Amino acid sequence: MADQDAAAEIGSDQPPAETSTAMRVLVISVAVLAVLLLGAAGGLLLGLPGGRGAPASNSVDVGFAQDMSVHHRQAVQMAGWARDHSTDQAVRQIAFDIETSQLGQVGRMEGWLGLWDKPELPASGKYMKWMTGPEAVAHGHGATNPADPGVDVMPGMYTQQEWQRLRSLSGRELDVAFLQLMLRHHQGGTQMMEYAAKYATNPQVKNLAQSMLLSQGKETQTLRTLLTARGGQPLPPPS
Amino acid sequence: MASGKNSKQARRNASAARAAAAIKKPKPWGLVAALVAIVVFAGGVFGFVYFQQADKQAKLDALAPFTPSQSNQDPSKQIKGVVFKDYKPQSHVSPADRVAYDQSPAFGGPHDGYWAACMGNVYERPVRTENMVHSLEHGAVWIAYHPDKVKDDDLDALKKRVVNQQFIMMSPYPTLDSAVSLQSWGRQLKVDSADDERIDQFIHALRRNQYTYPELNASCDALGPGAFDPDNPPPFDATPPGPDAKPMNYEPPAPPPSGQPGQPQPQPQPGSGG
Secondary structure: OHHHHHHHHHHOOOOOOHHHHHHHHHHHHHHHHHHHHHHHHHHHHHHOEOEOOOOOOOOHHHHHHHHHHHHHHHHHHHHHHHHHHOOOHHHHHHHHHHHHHHHHHHHHHHHHHHHOOOOOOOHHHOEOOOOOOHHHHHHOOOOOOOOOOOEOOOOOOOOHHHHHHHHHOOHHHHHHHHHHHHHHHHHHHHHHHHHHHHHOOOHHHHHHHHHHHHHHHHHHHHHHHHHHHOOOOOOOOOO | OHHHHHHHHHHHHHHHHHHHHHHOOOOOHHHHHHHHHHHHHHHHHHHHHHHHHHHHHHHHHOOHHHOOEOOEOOHHHHOOOOEEOOOOOOOEEOOOOOEOOOOOOOOOOOEEOOOOOOEEEEOOOOEOHHHHHHHHHOOOEEEEEOOOOOOHHHHHHHHHOOOOOOOEEEEEOOOOOOOEEEEEOOEEEEEOOOOOOHHHHHHHHHOOOOOOOOOOOOOOOOOOOOOOOOOOOOEOOOOOOOOOOEOOOOOOOOOOOOOOOOOOOOOOOOOOOO
16 A cells, blocks of 8 residues: 555664753653643633633622622612601602612622632732722722822711711701712712623623613613702712 | 555664663753743742741631631630520510520520620720620620729720721620620630630631621611610619519510401491591
């Protein structure tokens, strides 16, 4: 057969010289190393945000779910108070809407964190550490200081003093204070939602962030209208 | 056949070329260069990503062993000095009741139906234990401190762990037998100094840890006056609980039995309303 002829001819080649053996060892070693490193790099990339499975602890997805839960929970607290203590039906209605929808969203995000095997609260008490892009830096939030990333207070959050004052009010004063603080709270959450809508890798997280932007955007207008109608002025928006 | 002759010719030529090569084989520099390029590229990607990730994680590494996860459900087991007790949840007493707690400060057992607000609340005065214990059931950590032993900078250091945080609260506890005592449902850690590194470990391990608190996703909000008022919380009672206090194994009375199935419920008499 022709193939056997060819094989016989190759077999008749002279054995390689010693330098050739060294070269072959070198080539094989480098090839093996290349394959191993490619595998390691590939494995590492799969484990990064954007890879399959649970997102990393420092990912946008995990950070957004943790921090937005904290942000939402404060709105839920204030909305529940307004629903219980306001006597204005329009205020009670929007408070009820905010309370129930945001509490539901907190449950959704905490459910994800559970499935991802991540803690419900951000570690070490700092917020917005996961916002490392130019948008966050321009706003002065997020991981601006590499040595100590994150912020102590998220934008739009009300202080204990503001919360205490609100609880001491009633009637029109309570309604105005609630609408003011909730309007600022909504404005303050926008930055994180926009960031997550852009950079989250999990489509469910992205979708929730987009949905929040849409519904809270509309709600912000309603809050402003209700506030103006009750003779109140919006507070300075959060930076 | 012409084609067979041609292929035989080609093999002969190739054979001659190989023989020549065997005599003076050129070094495969192209192959070496290609492989080196791959190694440099893959090594670069690996090194960059690895060190970037490692850098980001470094800050959290100190607390990493205390992060709750499926494989490490109760990281407080690794903290020296934590006391564990099993308590049955959901036993509620009324605002007028006392509970004869088995620990001081208590960290489980029957409690008031109204929980203390635990949305980062810093209580300046001692608060009734029956309310504080209910917050533990909701996943909160309670920092109790001795008002004579923890002051100024130490007090500020504790407050910093509470303000702007959720599912955590702190209050003075005048009869405390240590400087600081941390409570989570069924877990307690007493330390002699506000600088103790185990304070952060305890908080990190147990605050809203879904594996260790009984009532998942329960709230830290309060209903205000008439229920639990964070601005005017019921005060701590340092006196002994007394014989009327509810015992640790207290079971709230069952609701009054409703009518038997098939039996008509008593109807309000016409005209008797008032």
